[in-house]
Amino acid sequence: MSLSEFDIIERYFSRRAAARADVVLGIGDDAALLQVPADRQLAVAMDTLVAGRHFPPQTAAFDIGWKALAVNLSDLAAMGASPAWATLSLTLPEADDAWLAGFADGFFELAERYRVELVGGDTTRGPLAVTVQVHGLVEPGRALRRSGARAGQQLFVTGTPGDAACALQALQSGDTVAPALLQRLNRPEPRVDFGMALAGTGGAAAIDISDGLLADLGHILDAGQCGATLWIDRLPRSSGLASVQDEAALGCQLYGGDDYELCFSLDPGRAGQLEVLARQQQLAVTRIGVIESQPGIRCRRDDGSLYTPQGAGFDHFRVP
Amino acid sequence: MSLSEFDIIERYFSRRAAARADVVLGIGDDAALLQVPADRQLAVAMDTLVAGRHFPPQTAAFDIGWKALAVNLSDLAAMGASPAWATLSLTLPEADDAWLAGFADGFFELAERYRVELVGGDTTRGPLAVTVQVHGLVEPGRALRRSGARAGQQLFVTGTPGDAACALQALQSGDTVAPALLQRLNRPEPRVDFGMALAGTGGAAAIDISDGLLADLGHILDAGQCGATLWIDRLPRSSGLASVQDEAALGCQLYGGDDYELCFSLDPGRAGQLEVLARQQQLAVTRIGVIESQPGIRCRRDDGSLYTPQGAGFDHFRVP
Numbered sequence: 001m002s003l004s005e006f007d008i009i010e011r012y013f014s015r016r017a018a019a020r021a022d023v024v025l026g027i028g029d030d031a032a033l034l035q036v037p038a039d040r041q042l043a044v045a046m047d048t049l050v051a052g053r054h055f056p057p058q059t060a061a062f063d064i065g066w067k068a069l070a071v072n073l074s075d076l077a078a079m080g081a082s083p084a085w086a087t088l089s090l091t092l093p094e095a096d097d098a099w100l101a102g103f104a105d106g107f108f109e110l111a112e113r114y115r116v117e118l119v120g121g122d123t124t125r126g127p128l129a130v131t132v133q134v135h136g137l138v139e140p141g142r143a144l145r146r147s148g149a150r151a152g153q154q155l156f157v158t159g160t161p162g163d164a165a166c167a168l169q170a171l172q173s174g175d176t177v178a179p180a181l182l183q184r185l186n187r188p189e190p191r192v193d194f195g196m197a198l199a200g201t202g203g204a205a206a207i208d209i210s211d212g213l214l215a216d217l218g219h220i221l222d223a224g225q226c227g228a229t230l231w232i233d234r235l236p237r238s239s240g241l242a243s244v245q246d247e248a249a250l251g252c253q254l255y256g257g258d259d260y261e262l263c264f265s266l267d268p269g270r271a272g273q274l275e276v277l278a279r280q281q282q283l284a285v286t287r288i289g290v291i292e293s294q295p296g297i298r299c300r301r302d303d304g305s306l307y308t309p310q311g312a313g314f315d316h317f318r319v320p
Numbered sequence: 321m322s323l324s325e326f327d328i329i330e331r332y333f334s335r336r337a338a339a340r341a342d343v344v345l346g347i348g349d350d351a352a353l354l355q356v357p358a359d360r361q362l363a364v365a366m367d368t369l370v371a372g373r374h375f376p377p378q379t380a381a382f383d384i385g386w387k388a389l390a391v392n393l394s395d396l397a398a399m400g401a402s403p404a405w406a407t408l409s410l411t412l413p414e415a416d417d418a419w420l421a422g423f424a425d426g427f428f429e430l431a432e433r434y435r436v437e438l439v440g441g442d443t444t445r446g447p448l449a450v451t452v453q454v455h456g457l458v459e460p461g462r463a464l465r466r467s468g469a470r471a472g473q474q475l476f477v478t479g480t481p482g483d484a485a486c487a488l489q490a491l492q493s494g495d496t497v498a499p500a501l502l503q504r505l506n507r508p509e510p511r512v513d514f515g516m517a518l519a520g521t522g523g524a525a526a527i528d529i530s531d532g533l534l535a536d537l538g539h540i541l542d543a544g545q546c547g548a549t550l551w552i553d554r555l556p557r558s559s560g561l562a563s564v565q566d567e568a569a570l571g572c573q574l575y576g577g578d579d580y581e582l583c584f585s586l587d588p589g590r591a592g593q594l595e596v597l598a599r600q601q602q603l604a605v606t607r608i609g610v611i612e613s614q615p616g617i618r619c620r621r622d623d624g625s626l627y628t629p630q631g632a633g634f635d636h637f638r639v640p
Contacts, residue, residue: 024361028543029466030398030528031365031456038358041344044439045351046453048409050446078350089368089409089451119364126370127447131409133366136351146349208350223348 003095005123012104013088018115022084032119034085040137045075051128054258055186056171061099063186064130065106071210072134073114073190074260078208080144080199081136083114083192088121089131114192142199144206144264149224153204153265155289156274158191160184160238161213162249165256167240169248181240188260194281195262201273206264212255214309217263217297224265230289233302254299254309265291323415325443332424333408338435342404352439354405360457365395371448374578375506376491381419383506384450385426391530392454393434393510394580398528400464400519401456403434403512408441409451434512462519464526464584469544473524473585475609476594478511480504480558481533482569485576487560489568501560508580514601515582521593526584532575534629537583537617544585550609553622574619574629585611 003011014027024033036042049068051057059067069086076083088107092099111118116134163184170177171185191208198206205220213235221227235253244252266274271287278285292298299307323331334347344353356362369388371377379387389406396403408427412419431438436454483504490497491505511528518526525540533555541547555573564572586594591607598605612618619627 024460025463025465030395030526031363031401031463033399033458033463034362034364035460036356036362042354042356042362043351044354044405044407044453044455046407046409046441046451048411048442048444048451050411050444053444053446075350079353081351085364087364087366087453089366091368091370091449121366122368122451124368124370124373126373126449129411129446129449131366131368131442131451133364133407133453134351135364138353140344140355143345143351143353145345206350 008095008100008123012100013118015108016117017108017111018117020084020115020117023117023119026117026119034119037137039139041140041143043076043079043081043136043138043143044133045072046131046133047071047075048129048131059186061102062106065103066110066187068130068132069107069110069116070188070190071260072132073110073192074188074208074210076134076136077191077195078144078206078262079136079138080142080195080203081138082196083116083134083136085119085135086111086116087133088118090121091124091126091129093125093128138199144195144199144203146205146207146220147223149205149220149226149265149291151226151291151293152268153291154268154271154287155228155265155291156285157213157236157261157263157288158194158283158285159261160236160241160284161209161259161261162241162252162256163238164188164258165252166244166249168258178240180238185258188258190260191262191283194283197277197281198264201277202270204265204267206262209259209261209263210257212257213263214254214297220263220265221295221297227292227295227297228289229292229298229300231302232299232307234286234288236284236286328415328420328443332420333438335428336437337428337431338437340404340435340437343437343439346437346439354439357457359459361460361463363396363399363401363456363458363463364453365392366451366453367391367395368449368451379506381422382426385423386430386507388450388452389427389430389436390508390510391580392452393430393512394508394528394530396454396456397511397515398464398526398582399456399458400462400515400523401458402516403436403454403456405439405455406431406436407453408438410441411444411446411449413445413448458519464515464519464523466525466527466540467543469525469540469546469585469611471546471611471613472588473611474588474591474607475548475585475611476605477533477556477581477583477608478514478603478605479581480556480561480604481529481579481581482561482572482576483558484508484578485572486564486569488578498560500558505578508578510580511582511603514603517597517601518584521597522590524585524587526582529579529581529583531577533583534574534617540583540585541615541617547612547615547617548609549612549618549620551622552619552627554606554608556604556606
């Protein structure tokens with residue numbers, strides 16, 4: 001261990017990924033100074049990844065760097081906010097050059113794509129963990145919230161939930177994992193552009209699926225004091241997941257965490273706009289149910305029969 | 321472990337410590353929404369405390385909660401920014417009710433004092449660690465930076481640096497620790513009001529002493545491309561430190577981290593204003609040296625002799 005804390009910052013984390021003019025003072029002082037436009041609200045979200053809990057210990061450093069930012073950008077996506085700045089707290093058992101280089105490459109590849117500037121943070125020694133806070137900008141009154149769901153709205157999901165959980169289960173069982181599924185686990189694509197466009201299209205309630213579709217849909221329903229029917233045969237299934245036994249695949253789709261897709265509700269009159277938007281962004285968006293006034297989630301098969309979900313969403317303090 | 325992540329947030333972290341009108345949307349959505357006034361810049365700082373590294377394992381939960389916020393508020397103090405909001409990532413080996421209640425009490429006692437609202441964060445399971453990000457507000461052009469030091473300015477420090485390191489050394493040696501010193505280690509008082517007033521008084525360069533006086537003064541001098549003479553016999557010594565053998569006390573004063581006092585430079589013409597300010601705030605502020613154009617730090621005794629410092633400031637990756 002020959003690197004000091006200052007060496008680490010200097011060598012790996014001083015890239016000006018976006019060279020944003022709204023960064024008045026970046027890394028290197030007691031605090032960063034940032035200029036929020038007068039006509040924007042600031043959206044902030046913070047997520048921590050702990051080794052062995054949020055990613056398998058063998059995960060590549062690049063993927064950890066990517067994912068630590070991606071899961072946070074996903075929160076901004078779920079608000080419809082435009083990403084601006086990030087801070088990073090990195091706790092490392094040791095300062096390993098190759099690991100740090102890989103981590104920084106993964107982090108900054110995603111940061112550059114969304115013009116996110118790293119403006120500060122902390123580097124400490126300890127068990128491997130990464131905390132990122134992202135800062136986004138959104139017009140007053142335009143942010144997507146969890147609380148906008150109303151009976152009669154349609155329920156949608158982006159992408160193909162369940163892939164990440166399927167990949168993780170296979171990894172944990174020592175099975176071969178299809179590269180496409182592994183990609184979904186290790187390099188989630190935050191739906192930033194879609195979230196921003198959805199906020200502009202009058203999206204109602206939105207959440208990102210980090211804890212599992214049923215669990216996160218439950219948060220929307222709780223916030224809106226309503227319920228939903230979910231058509232489980234219509235849940236979009238990736239080709240990777242299609243090769244998995246049906247009941248297991250359904251389990252991943254309903255309970256699997258770590259997908260970072262968006263689940264949202266929308267007034268039926270806006271379905272046309274949504275279709276245009278999805279086509280423009282080349283993103284699969286699937287109608288999976290309907291919001292109802294009766295509380296609770298009713299999972300239905302296409303033949304009309306009720307399906308009773310088993311299990312629960314991911315909870316860091318309930319899952320052993 | 322019967323508490324879920326949601327129970328923990330609901331039970332311990334939903335206090336609206338400050339009921340600030342600028343919190344558009346607080347805890348409970350994918351991101352918080354905040355309103356930064358048009359005539360203010362946003363100052364952000366993030367610090368992580370890892371158990372066994374930044375605080376002894378036996379530290380009371382109240383003190384950990386207090387300190388996690390205090391070390392961050394100290395960064396805002398060093399910028400002269402007014403605290404506004406905080407986010408908190410708490411990584412816990414288990415969800416223990418008594419521990420959580422104590423931690424939250426410590427965190428919110430300080431939050432209420434400075435009208436800081438907790439607006440979001442994350443709760444995960446893993447080795448005990450706490451990351452806090454604070455958000456402050458400062459008038460454009462008024463923030464204190466590290467880079468303002470110029471030859472001829474006088475050098476000052478608040479409070480009595482060295483106390484925290486002295487307490488830590490005693491704890492680690494199994495010695496009895498004077499309560500006043502222990503208080504300085506476990507419940508540091510961020511110099512928030514003083515930092516804000518100093519920014520208004522035309523303070524030049526400022527930094528908070530978290531890594532030790534010599535190390536942090538070094539950052540000011542590097543940023544200003546200048547040097548300093550430090551009068552080591554004039555370093556303020558608390559009554560707790562006065563009972564320690566002289567050379568050991570001096571070591572704590574020069575190299576000891578965790579003090580969260582402010583070290584700053586000021587044009588000599590502003591000494592009168594500073595005196596008034598210190599008296600108003602009932603805070604000890606001591607002139608300890610002078611900024612010079614010649615790089616490096618020259619430690620001098622009152623008899624004019626040079627003192628050669630041994631050792632280095634605290635570095636998380638260099639200190640074993």
